[in-house]
Structures are given as structure tokens and as C-alpha cells.
Amino acid sequence: MTAGPWRRARLTDRFPETATACTLVLSAPGWPGHLAGQHVDVRLRDGAGYQAVRSYSLSAPSADGVRISVQPVPGGEVSSYLAHVLPVGAEVELRGPLGGWFVWHPERRDPVLLLAGGSGVAPLMAMLRAREHTLDPPPFRLVYSLRDAAQRWFAADLDRLSAQDDRVDITYVYTRTVPAGHPRPAGRLTTADIDTPRWQAGDRPLCFVCGPTAFVEHAANLLVKAGHDASRIRTERFG
Known part of the structure; x- marks a missing residue:
């Protein structure tokens, strides 16, 4: 499965899961949809040429929008920034959805x-x-x-x-x-x-x-x- 293009996504909401972890809700125009179990690449860039890419699992199905849930890693500048600093309304870039094996297809009837x-x-x-x-x-x-x-x-x-x-x-x-x-x-x-x-x-x-x-x-x-x-x-x- 190809990664596809980078898309702009805007942070529309953030809410806590634990004292440190949180879920980010993203608006991503043109998002093609995804299967439960897939993940995305998130890219941060600034005007000085800095960029960083991290992968995060999608924690909701397409019907519930694009959501990622982030646990800040000690010393991890990207995870801490996403979880606690990125302001609502700011943009990041997304690439995906990624992964075709670790997915659940809703038409399956296996337990x-x-x-x-x-x-x-x-x-x-x-x-x-x-x-x-x-x-x-x-x-x-x-x-x-x-x-x-x-x-x-x-x-x-x-x-x-x-x-x-x-x-x-x-x-x-x-x-x-x-x-x-x-x-x-x-x-x-x-x-x-x-x-x-x-x-x-x-x-x-x-x-x-x-x-x-x-x-x-x-x-x-x-x-x-x-x-x-x-x-x-x-x-x-x-x-």
C-alpha cells in the first residue's frame, strides 16, 4: 500500500486520556478514509527548515473522523509538542492511511x-x-x-x-x-x-x-x- 501524498490537517480539538496522554482530533480535507488498525505519518515543519516525522495509530474509525492518541515520550520533542503545545487551529501534515495487514474489516464475522x-x-x-x-x-x-x-x-x-x-x-x-x-x-x-x-x-x-x-x-x-x-x-x- 502506497503512502500517498502529504495533506494539510488542522487540529480542531484535544482532550486528555490520562494525566499525560491525549487524543488529537484533526480535520483533513480530502482524507480518503481508513480502516480500523491503520496508522498515519505526522510531519511538523517550520520556516527555518526544521522537519520531523512520526507515526501514530488512528484511534477511531473513519466514521468518527481522524484521531490520533499520543503518549509523550521522555525527551521526545514531537510527542510532547503534539500532546501539550500544538495550539487548536494549528496545522500539521498527514500522510496515509498506512498499513493493510493489522486492520479489522467490518464485514468479517469472526470473533x-x-x-x-x-x-x-x-x-x-x-x-x-x-x-x-x-x-x-x-x-x-x-x-x-x-x-x-x-x-x-x-x-x-x-x-x-x-x-x-x-x-x-x-x-x-x-x-x-x-x-x-x-x-x-x-x-x-x-x-x-x-x-x-x-x-x-x-x-x-x-x-x-x-x-x-x-x-x-x-x-x-x-x-x-x-x-x-x-x-x-x-x-x-x-x-
Whole structure:
């Protein structure tokens, strides 16, 4: 899939996801649309010749517009600028959408198992949101691994989806600090977290795994050891 041309995009809104991370809503005239799971390149330029390009997952489907969710990286000038400095009304450049493998096609009817590590939940959230725009959608399960409850992205949407749709199952795996009343002790993802009734290898879910490289390798290995067909496991990693 070709990257396509650079397009001007204007920041129309920004809202927080955690104390540091946020979602940017962009208006991009001529945007061709995208599939849940795709990403974009974002380019910043100034009049002195400086330019920087970074890739970000789209955290919403086309029906909800162009949105990227950004976690500032320590020492990362682009992520910090986008998250906290770029003023509403300012322009950036976008190229994309990019990626054709790590995508969910809404016409598919396979059950979908999503495994997210930290900010890797962004493209998986796009899939959950795309599901809402689909007639008679398949069941989805999200297993979301994060350090503590304060790091939870898309909290309002995840709570709403979990409460209103009994075919959406959302499980949290806290690796450092567990909120009061949570049934699972702190610790990294295990086979017991993913190999549950209705989501086992014999149920043949389409699996999407996204997060830091170490998380993705660990989660994908758990799936394979649990008997899932490797051809039905799709991964996206960063860092």
C-alpha cells in the first residue's frame, strides 16, 4: 500500500486520556478514509527548515473522523509538542492511511480477541469503535495490560461499551498497582488471562496484539502455546 501524498490537517480539538496522554482530533480535507488498525505519518515543519516525522495509530474509525492518541515520550520533542503545545487551529501534515495487514474489516464475522499493552490500545480502540458502526457485529474481547488504573486510555468509552453490550468483554491486567476490588493480583499477562471459555483456540478468534515489542512477543507466544493458529494472530509493535 502506497503512502500517498502529504495533506494539510488542522487540529480542531484535544482532550486528555490520562494525566499525560491525549487524543488529537484533526480535520483533513480530502482524507480518503481508513480502516480500523491503520496508522498515519505526522510531519511538523517550520520556516527555518526544521522537519520531523512520526507515526501514530488512528484511534477511531473513519466514521468518527481522524484521531490520533499520543503518549509523550521522555525527551521526545514531537510527542510532547503534539500532546501539550500544538495550539487548536494549528496545522500539521498527514500522510496515509498506512498499513493493510493489522486492520479489522467490518464485514468479517469472526470473533475478535484484542490484546493491548499500554498505549498499544489505540488501534484496538479504533476496532472497538468501528464495531459500533457495524450491523450485527461479531463478539469482541479486549484484554488490556497496563501498569495501573491511572494509565487507562479511553476510560469512558470502554466503560460504556462494557456496560451496554454483552458481546463486548473487557478485561484489565494490572502489572504494578491493582485498584481496590479488582479480582486479579498485579502481574504480567498469563495464559489464564487469555485462554478463557468462548475465546479459546477452538473458537478461532481473529487475534490482534499491539504494544511495546516485549509485550507483543510475550502475548503472541502465549496465544501460540494456547493453540491459536499463527496465521490468525496479527501484531503491531513499537519501541
